[in-house]
Structures are given as C-alpha cells and as structure tokens.
Amino acid sequence: MHAELVEQARRGDREAFDSLARLTGDRCMAIAFRILRDFDLADDAVQSALLTAWRELRSLRDPERFEPWLHRILTNACYAEARRRRRWSEGIQVLSVEPVHGTDDYATVDNRDQLERAFRRLTVQQRAVLVFHHYLGLPLPEVAVRIGIPLGTVKSRMHHAKRALRASLDAEARKRPTSQERMA
Amino acid sequence: MTATNDIDRQLNDFLTDGPTELPYQSFDAVRDRTEQTGQRVVIGPWRLPEMNKIVTIGLAAAALVVAVFVGAQLLGSPGGGLGSQPSPTPDPTATPAPTATPEPSPSPPASAPPLTQSFTSTQHGISLSYPAGWTNQAATGPWTGGTFPLEFGEPHADWLADPILESDVFLTIASQPIGDSTPEDWVAEQMASDEGCAATEPVDVDGATGLIGGGGCDIAVVTTAGRGYRIQLYTSGDDPAAVAPYDRAWFEEVLATVQLQPEDAVD
Numbered sequence: 001m002h003a004e005l006v007e008q009a010r011r012g013d014r015e016a017f018d019s020l021a022r023l024t025g026d027r028c029m030a031i032a033f034r035i036l037r038d039f040d041l042a043d044d045a046v047q048s049a050l051l052t053a054w055r056e057l058r059s060l061r062d063p064e065r066f067e068p069w070l071h072r073i074l075t076n077a078c079y080a081e082a083r084r085r086r087r088w089s090e091g092i093q094v095l096s097v098e099p100v101h102g103t104d105d106y107a108t109v110d111n112r113d114q115l116e117r118a119f120r121r122l123t124v125q126q127r128a129v130l131v132f133h134h135y136l137g138l139p140l141p142e143v144a145v146r147i148g149i150p151l152g153t154v155k156s157r158m159h160h161a162k163r164a165l166r167a168s169l170d171a172e173a174r175k176r177p178t179s180q181e182r183m184a
Numbered sequence: 185m186t187a188t189n190d191i192d193r194q195l196n197d198f199l200t201d202g203p204t205e206l207p208y209q210s211f212d213a214v215r216d217r218t219e220q221t222g223q224r225v226v227i228g229p230w231r232l233p234e235m236n237k238i239v240t241i242g243l244a245a246a247a248l249v250v251a252v253f254v255g256a257q258l259l260g261s262p263g264g265g266l267g268s269q270p271s272p273t274p275d276p277t278a279t280p281a282p283t284a285t286p287e288p289s290p291s292p293p294a295s296a297p298p299l300t301q302s303f304t305s306t307q308h309g310i311s312l313s314y315p316a317g318w319t320n321q322a323a324t325g326p327w328t329g330g331t332f333p334l335e336f337g338e339p340h341a342d343w344l345a346d347p348i349l350e351s352d353v354f355l356t357i358a359s360q361p362i363g364d365s366t367p368e369d370w371v372a373e374q375m376a377s378d379e380g381c382a383a384t385e386p387v388d389v390d391g392a393t394g395l396i397g398g399g400g401c402d403i404a405v406v407t408t409a410g411r412g413y414r415i416q417l418y419t420s421g422d423d424p425a426a427v428a429p430y431d432r433a434w435f436e437e438v439l440a441t442v443q444l445q446p447e448d449a450v451d
Binding site: 010012014017018021022025026027028029030033034039042043046047050051052053054055056057058059060061069072073076077079080083111112115116119125130131134135148149150162165166169 | 191192194195196198199200202203204205206207210211213214215217218219221222223224368369372373375376380381382383384385386395398399400401
C-alpha cells in the first residue's frame with residue numbers, strides 16, 4: 001500500500017521516507033512497547049529500526065512487503081534494546097513487585113498486574129511471538145515471516161510462552177490470599 | 185482465583201492496553217538522522233524501474249564497442265596476449281556512470297574461479313575451500329568485540345581475497361565464544377548490528393544453525409558448541425560486472441565446504 005513511497009525512498013527521496021515513517025511509525029511503536037514493556041526502550045527501538053530501514057531500503061526486493069520487512073527489522077531492534085537494557089542493569093537487583101492487595105474492586109487490576117509480571121518474565125523472543133499473534137492478529141505463518149524464524153520455532157515459542165504464563169499466574173494465585181483471608 | 189484456562193483471551197485484553205503513537209519528536213529525530221545517513225548500496229539483483237530502454241540499449245552498445253576495441257588492441261599487440269584483468273573492463277572515460285549502468289559490461293566473467301584451495305583457520309576453528317589464486321591472511325588474534333568491525337585486513341579475522349580485485353571481493357571469517365548469550369540471541373545481535381543484515385533467513389552451515397542475510401547481504405552467522413561464527417562475502421559496488429560471479433549461489437557453494445571445528449579455536 002506504500003509501494004510508491006517505497007520506490008521513491010529507494011531512490012534516495014528522504015521526504016518519501018519521512019512520509020513512510022509517519023505512516024508506519026505509530027504501529028511500530030505499539031508493537032515495540034508491547035514487546036519491551038518500556039516506553040523509552042520502545043521509542044529507541046523504533047527510531048533504530050526506521051534508521052536501519054532507510055539505510056537498507058535498497059535491499060528490499062518487493063516494495064509491497066515494506067511493512068513486514070520493517071517489522072522484522074523492528075523485532076531485531078527490540079532484541080537489541082532488551083540486551084542493552086540487560087547489560088545496563090547488570091548488578092542492579094531488580095525488586096520484585098509485590099501484588100497489590102485491597103478490596104475486591106482491585107481484583108481486575110490485580111490480575112492485570114499479575115499478567116504484567118508474568119509477561120515480563122518471558123524472554124523477549126517469546127513476547128515478540130505473542131505480540132505479533134495476539135496484538136496484530138497475524139496467523140502463525142505470517143508471524144514466522146515477520147520475525148524471520150521458522151514456523152516450527154514460532155509454534156515452539158508460543159507453546160513455551162503460554163506454558164510459562166500459566167505457571168506464573170498459577171504461582172501468583174497460590175500466593176495471593178483469598179477474600180476471606182483478606183477480611184480476617 | 186486467576187483464570188489460567190483462558191490465557192488467549194487474557195493476552196488479547198492485556199496487549200490491547202498501551203501506547204499506540206510514536207512521539208512526534210521521534211519522527212523528527214529519525215528525519216534528522218536520515219539526513220546524515222546514506223543508503224547502503226546493494227549488489228544485485230538489479231531493478232531498473234526508471235531506466236529508459238533506449239538509454240539501456242545505447243549504453244550496452246557503447247560498452248560493447250569499447251570492449252571490442254580493447255580486445256582488438258590486446259590481441260593485436262605483440263607479446264600482449266590476453267590481458268591480466270579477469271574482466272573486460274572498458275576505458276572508464278568511455279564507460280557510463282556505474283549507478284546508471286547495472287550491467288556495464290556485455291560479457292562479465294562467466295564464473296568465479298573454482299574452489300580448489302583449502303584454508304584452515306587455527307585462530308577461529310574453521311576450514312573451508314576458496315578460489316584458486318586467491319590470497320589469504322590468517323587472523324593473528326581473537327575476535328573479542330561484541331559486533332564485527334568491517335575494516336579490510338583487521339587482525340582478528342581471517343581474510344581471503346581476490347588478488348586483483350582485492351578489497352572489492354573478499355571473504356572474511358571470525359568466531360568467538362557466545363558466552364552467556366543463547367545461540368539465538370548471539371546470532372540476532374550480530375545481524376542487528378551495523379554490520380549485520382536487515383532481512384535474514386535460517387541457514388545451516390556444517391550442521392550449525394543460524395541466519396543468513398537476504399537481499400544481497402551475504403553474511404552467515406551460526407553457532408555450535410557455544411561458539412559463534414560469522415562468515416561474510418563482501419562485494420563492493422565499485423565494479424558490478426567484475427564482482428557479478430560472486431553472488432549468493434557462489435557464497436552458498438563456499439558455505440557448503442565449511443567445516444566448523446570449535447574445539448580447535450584459540451581465544
């Protein structure tokens with residue numbers, strides 16, 4: 001859908017690339033944030049991905065596939081940002097986030113916090129598969145194309161990610177006091 | 185209790201929340217950086233959406249005339265024999281600009297030299313075949329950096345180069361322990377670096393799995409037994425006809441000869 005802009009940008013037209021970036025950047029940000037769970041890291045990943053896309057645009061063979069191609073670059077940029085954060089935070093003890101316990105009005109928030117913690121425990125590669133499938137709604141073969149891994153690996157990561165999520169949620173549920181215990 | 189039997193629905197809801205817009209300052213930052221950044225030149229396959237056919241035919245005819253003239257001069261000169269250049273390189277003053285001429289020579293070298301020489305890297309723990317007549321420069325030290333600086337002749341890599349084209353066509357090889365990284369992370373980091381490839385696909389080199397670049401990016405990155413290998417074919421864009429035989433198919437031929445010996449590497 002952006003093929004004409006892609007063709008212009010491939011010929012070095014920076015205005016065309018700027019338009020492409022503005023057409024695709026928001027979606028990239030949404031993806032990157034959901035993978036990295038950090039606004040600044042996601043921002044950095046998107047900027048890095050767009051710059052890489054500009055530099056490598058001539059290697060894109062099919063202009064119609066610009067966005068999938070960009071998403072693959074973005075995924076790699078997210079991996080790089082995650083590694084950068086990991087190196088930066090080495091030696092810093094990460095404080096565990098204790099569940100917030102209050103009235104039952106908090107139950108939804110509580111569940112959401114649990115899911116956030118469980119999601120963050122996944123590898124960034126597992127998160128990427130979940131985001132492309134559950135957020136973008138892509139079928140698994142297309143997820144494989146966008147991330148640049150075999151379909152079997154996508155299925156494997158999906159399986160392990162969900163199993164890990166379930167295990168984390170179950171563990172948190174066992175730790176959480178029941179309503180009766182809270183009232184006591 | 186937390187419902188874990190409907191993880192798909194929970195994930196869908198969970199992932200709906202969150203920002204969906206890139207700050208406008210970020211768009212401006214990208215724009216500023218592209219102003220200072222050029223686009224990487226890609227060696228084939230060539231696409232010419234804007235090339236006028238008449239111009240193409242004219243340029244090809246001009247190149248053919250020059251090639252015939254040069255060939256006649258060489259054959260006619262006493263003791264001249266066939267030239268030492270591997271490709272019929274026309275007089276640059278008569279040759280159109282390379283950017284406008286994807287195939288400037290009507291008869292580029294038909295094929296690359298056969299892979300009849302064998303190279304074993306004692307530093308990096310790898311053996312492979314390379315073309316007859318090529319020169320090699322073995323690494324004299326370990327590759328310790330996180331990503332790969334591509335400066336021709338760096339001592340931390342093995343270099344196998346065409347003796348004539350030299351810095352226009354060469355293979356470079358390096359390896360290092362992947363340390364605490366997972367094989368996937370290490371490979372992804374290499375490919376995500378400035379000297380990596382934007383588009384990649386899975387590759388198997390001597391039983392080791394990893395990624396190979398797409399779209400003219402001839403870099404293979406694989407891991408085995410806790411060691412990561414990076415094998416690259418570099419072809420410059422300065423003389424497309426001369427480097428034309430060194431394409432992806434040729435690179436794959438080279439990769440098919442690779443034998444990884446991580447236990448022999450020196451760090």
